[in-house]
Amino acid sequence: MTWKTEWYRTVFPDEKRFTLDGPDGFNYYFHDLRKKEHHLTRRHSREEGIMVWGAISYYGTFEIQFVSCKMNAIRYKELLQMSFPYFSNILKTLHWTFQQDNAPIHTARLVKTKILH
Template sequence: MIPKFSVRIIFSDEFKKFNLDGPDGYAHYWRDLRKDPMYFSKRNFGGGSLMVWAAFCGNGTVALSFFGTRTNSQDYQQLLAQHLLPYLRRRRRANMIYQQDNASVHASNSTLAWFAANNVVLLDWPACSPDLNPVENLWSVLVRRVYANAKQYTTVNGLKRAIRAEWDGLDKSLLQSLVGSTPNRIFEVA
């Protein structure tokens, strides 16, 4: 049985950076002199990147949104209007609650007014709290799948297609498991 909160809370994250040559940190490694050197990238500065916004609950995922490296409150509100509101409208009777962290674009007066005007109920999330958001775990799953076998991409569009394909292929049982683990993680830090 799925815990009731896992269906009602939509967990989100501000943005995750994806690079053409792999996740941050793949550019460097500790070289073992007994082995052949490994080369992760032949491009300066990784060759390109993109930022991804995501949200999910125990019942499924919200469509991904791709951004440049900088966003402001208006960009975030437009993203929510294009991705979150349609998801909420399709589940009108579910009384969904939206979780976000306290990034400046999330907590700005204009964004909070946007939530109120669109009747989006927010989960109270304390500032400077340990990052217990299950979307962080989902990002790690997605990163492992997108960059499996040291996969690198030649174009940002190719990377975007790969991310979207892996996101669309996420199993509902994984989502339920991640959301269902939230009470235990909260208990561990309490």
């Protein structure tokens, strides 16, 4: 809330999994206590879906990347290396911040090393 010019030089990336048959991993839901409870079946496999990765900044959105395999730190770093030219092109010479959440693949030492290696 106190940011003034920081918005101009910050990139916010994230990934999202989409499935055709409902959300992944939810065991509980809210229901009307006056009505009969519906029992939900829980899926054991997470293979029926797709994961996408993208990023936004003050200057717009970045190209969405479709992730076809299980993401780990090595694959995440490869994805960043593949997307890095797009970031550099849009943000040009700004000293920008790549603002990730604390997901384990984002905080891995391998990912925190310089992307251009």
